Amino acid sequence: MRAAADIAARIGRAALLRRAPVWAAGLLPWIVVRMPAGVAAWAAWCAWDAYQVHRKAAAHWPRWLDDALPELEDSSGLLVEAQTPVARMQRARLLKRLDANLDGAAVREIAAARIAPGLPWLGLSVLAAAAVWLASSHPLATAARQAPGPRAVPPKAVPRQELVLKVTPPAYTGAAASQGALRDLQVPEYSEVEWCEKSGAPLDAPVEMSGGQSLPAGQPCVRWTANESVFWRWHGARYNIKVTLDQPPEITVTAPSEMVHELRKDAKTAVVAVSVRDDYRVQRSTLHLTLARGSGENIRFSDREMPLPESSDPRRRDWSKQWTLAELGMEPGDELYFFVRASDNAPRPHTVQSPTYTLRLPAPVQEDDNQTSALPMLVKPESLRSQRQIIIDTEQLVADMKAKHMSEGTVRDRSERIASDQGQLRRRYGQFLGEESTLFGGDDHDEDHPGEKKDVLHEFGHAHDQPENATLFDDATKKILRRALSAMWDAEKALRAITPKTALPPEYKALDAVKELQQADRIYLHKTAFVPPPIKEDKRMTGDMAGSASSKRTQDEAPDKVPQQMRELLQALSADGPLPALWTRTAHDWVRERIDNDAQRLAAQRSIQDVEDGCAPCRTALRAWLRGGVGTPQVRLQAKPAVETAFTKAWRAEEKK
Numbered sequence: 001m002r003a004a005a006d007i008a009a010r011i012g013r014a015a016l017l018r019r020a021p022v023w024a025a026g027l028l029p030w031i032v033v034r035m036p037a038g039v040a041a042w043a044a045w046c047a048w049d050a051y052q053v054h055r056k057a058a059a060h061w062p063r064w065l066d067d068a069l070p071e072l073e074d075s076s077g078l079l080v081e082a083q084t085p086v087a088r089m090q091r092a093r094l095l096k097r098l099d100a101n102l103d104g105a106a107v108r109e110i111a112a113a114r115i116a117p118g119l120p121w122l123g124l125s126v127l128a129a130a131a132v133w134l135a136s137s138h139p140l141a142t143a144a145r146q147a148p149g150p151r152a153v154p155p156k157a158v159p160r161q162e163l164v165l166k167v168t169p170p171a172y173t174g175a176a177a178s179q180g181a182l183r184d185l186q187v188p189e190y191s192e193v194e195w196c197e198k199s200g201a202p203l204d205a206p207v208e209m210s211g212g213q214s215l216p217a218g219q220p221c222v223r224w225t226a227n228e229s230v231f232w233r234w235h236g237a238r239y240n241i242k243v244t245l246d247q248p249p250e251i252t253v254t255a256p257s258e259m260v261h262e263l264r265k266d267a268k269t270a271v272v273a274v275s276v277r278d279d280y281r282v283q284r285s286t287l288h289l290t291l292a293r294g295s296g297e298n299i300r301f302s303d304r305e306m307p308l309p310e311s312s313d314p315r316r317r318d319w320s321k322q323w324t325l326a327e328l329g330m331e332p333g334d335e336l337y338f339f340v341r342a343s344d345n346a347p348r349p350h351t352v353q354s355p356t357y358t359l360r361l362p363a364p365v366q367e368d369d370n371q372t373s374a375l376p377m378l379v380k381p382e383s384l385r386s387q388r389q390i391i392i393d394t395e396q397l398v399a400d401m402k403a404k405h406m407s408e409g410t411v412r413d414r415s416e417r418i419a420s421d422q423g424q425l426r427r428r429y430g431q432f433l434g435e436e437s438t439l440f441g442g443d444d445h446d447e448d449h450p451g452e453k454k455d456v457l458h459e460f461g462h463a464h465d466q467p468e469n470a471t472l473f474d475d476a477t478k479k480i481l482r483r484a485l486s487a488m489w490d491a492e493k494a495l496r497a498i499t500p501k502t503a504l505p506p507e508y509k510a511l512d513a514v515k516e517l518q519q520a521d522r523i524y525l526h527k528t529a530f531v532p533p534p535i536k537e538d539k540r541m542t543g544d545m546a547g548s549a550s551s552k553r554t555q556d557e558a559p560d561k562v563p564q565q566m567r568e569l570l571q572a573l574s575a576d577g578p579l580p581a582l583w584t585r586t587a588h589d590w591v592r593e594r595i596d597n598d599a600q601r602l603a604a605q606r607s608i609q610d611v612e613d614g615c616a617p618c619r620t621a622l623r624a625w626l627r628g629g630v631g632t633p634q635v636r637l638q639a640k641p642a643v644e645t646a647f648t649k650a651w652r653a654e655e656k657k
Helices: 002-032 036-068 085-101 104-114 119-136 139-146 387-403 408-433 456-460 467-471 475-496 500-529 564-573 583-594 598-612 618-628 646-656
Strands: 163-168 178-180 185-188 192-197 207-209 221-225 230-234 237-244 250-255 260-262 269-277 282-295 298-307 316-324 335-344 351-353 357-360
Touching (some): 002 104, 036 104, 230 598, 237 598, 250 335, 269 335, 387 475, 408 500, 564 618, 583 618, 598 618
Antiparallel strands (some): 230 237, 250 269, 282 298
């Protein structure tokens, strides 16, 4: 096929070269008479004639070869298509013969025999050029061309209006007003944007906003308050106005670095450092202190509020102070809670509040005076921390280890304290399975009194065979309890080994087991507490539903994400027919509600305006923007972080067995 294409191309070029002298000669008369219209007409005819010659050569070149070369034996058609093996063998034989006989002279002879030189067309071109030259050189035509005629009065040009764009930011921002030519703008929120005609004449066209609003013409100036990013159009030109929203203040507490900071027992001072930032001005910033003193039901609170001093930069306030505990009024066992509240200078001030930080001064350890007590008394257990709080403390320790360089002693101390809390909680749940519990004192088993007999069985043993312990819980509940205790053991061991990151997975496992116990208990109570109403024997088998409709439950239908008006608009945009009434309002409301990104919202509003102007291909783009707002996710789920180690993987594999 490639060889056939090469032969056809050679014959086609030879046929075009056969007519080329006529095309060139026919163009000369029109150049001589200086007639551009004739030159264009002759060039158009030459293009048409070249197309006809090329098509004729492409259609008949096999027959031309058969007539010119007897060696081909009237088999040139095999050069174009050869389907059988015999035909392909014959085509290879023909190609060898063509290589020997079809040279440049033979190709030119074939073109000369089949393509006429086109001399009649050349004569026609010369005669037409001569006629045009004679007509233009006639005396009457020359006089008519030289005679003065009525002077055409050019129409009076209507001067194009020129707009001036003025921007006046709100006074509280402190930004200066600006004025200039039409351009893209970025302005603060609530700025006044004004379009004025430079000469003071009324505007001849309205200023159209992308949100569907139109500022009418007929006035020297029109004004708009910037409350969202839009683009506007005037005489077909589009410009963007991006609005910078007023941000609320940002509060950063740099000291203490922990939400709950426990001071040393011998501490004399405490440092509090606060930083407040705003994009324009921090109008007010205060520090709120609350001191808690006492224990049990005898707890007293005292509140205090103090303003943070201003700095040289009105957009920020940095404040730091090293308090003495006497200034704060703290004593051993007290807790100080503080937070920062700040507001800016906007017309509607943004007020924000920082999280509450805690400074805790531990109380001194009280010595046991059991030997001097007249009556024996049980030692009250310390407040147990929940499994969820243990997880929070462990995650905070892992985050602090990553964020800042902590000493080995600090990490060890915090990890062991969390491990102690985990051990106390484990013993609390373990007492339900008969395990040893030291929550109520009596854990000093190593006191030695010489000469005294010890009841080892009752002192160190545990009564696992009591009927109460055997029947207190069922087997399923005991299984869940054992799973929780095993996970608590693993977490405590990891915390004792100063690897808090490894302790997180068993802590989560223990929390899931505790939740399962609580939920199972609720379900059991709900089932035992439900007493169905007695059945009325006189209504049985009667089909009377009176009084029973209130207990019927129906499945709520899912809320319709797409209103009916939007469904009709999307269906109309997929066709070329007319759009529904008030469709622009529906589209603008949908875009403003569902698209939050400024750039995407402006692009969608441009599509609305293009479709409104009659652009049929723009319907596809607008339909895509409107459909994109349908799939906006309403609920976002965040996966719970988990740490995978070789030990946890091996433990999970053993549990599956």
